[in-house]
Amino acid sequence: MGTSAKRGPDEVTTGPTIAHLPATGSDLPAGTRGPVRLSLQEQLDLAIRVEKVAAQIYAVLAQRFGDSPEEHAMFSRLEQEELQHALRIEMLGTVLARRPELQFEPVLDVRRMTQALRDGEDVALLVADPTRSMTVSQARRMAAALELKFSSVHAEQLTTVSEPSLHELFSVFVAQDKEHAALLSRSKK
Numbered sequence: 001m002g003t004s005a006k007r008g009p010d011e012v013t014t015g016p017t018i019a020h021l022p023a024t025g026s027d028l029p030a031g032t033r034g035p036v037r038l039s040l041q042e043q044l045d046l047a048i049r050v051e052k053v054a055a056q057i058y059a060v061l062a063q064r065f066g067d068s069p070e071e072h073a074m075f076s077r078l079e080q081e082e083l084q085h086a087l088r089i090e091m092l093g094t095v096l097a098r099r100p101e102l103q104f105e106p107v108l109d110v111r112r113m114t115q116a117l118r119d120g121e122d123v124a125l126l127v128a129d130p131t132r133s134m135t136v137s138q139a140r141r142m143a144a145a146l147e148l149k150f151s152s153v154h155a156e157q158l159t160t161v162s163e164p165s166l167h168e169l170f171s172v173f174v175a176q177d178k179e180h181a182a183l184l185s186r187s188k189k
Helices: 040-064 069-096 110-128 136-160 164-185
Strands: 004-007 010-013
Touching (some): 040 069, 040 110, 040 136, 069 164, 136 164
């Protein structure tokens, strides 16, 4: 996980870099209209990527504000919680893979999840940019706003998800996203 400094044909890793973030690639080609048909695993992979990009944001912020033990600990904790979210989705995907009736059903709102991923990637680019000056207050506000967006996306999934295990999982995520936003919104004294 590092900033690349070119030295001739070799590359040296020195700090955080956006290259370690997942790319949206061809999740939804520009101008796509109508329903997007993804397998259950592809839908869950998209949800996992949202959680992993959030974890990457917190990892970069923990490193960026590492001189403050309090901020470093908070951002590191949030990183670990986002990684746990990704793992929970992955584990649930393994269980749901045994359910053939779900394999090509629209389980998640792919468009909203893709937008959440793009929003997360935008924030990740901002926080990982070593030329961008950022105070801890600005970083907290940016991360809190993103958590509220993610909470909204997760809450919207509840209106479309009929699978009880996914419904329960996204209910937990909504509550945790709101807790994260509240934690980040508390001003540092």
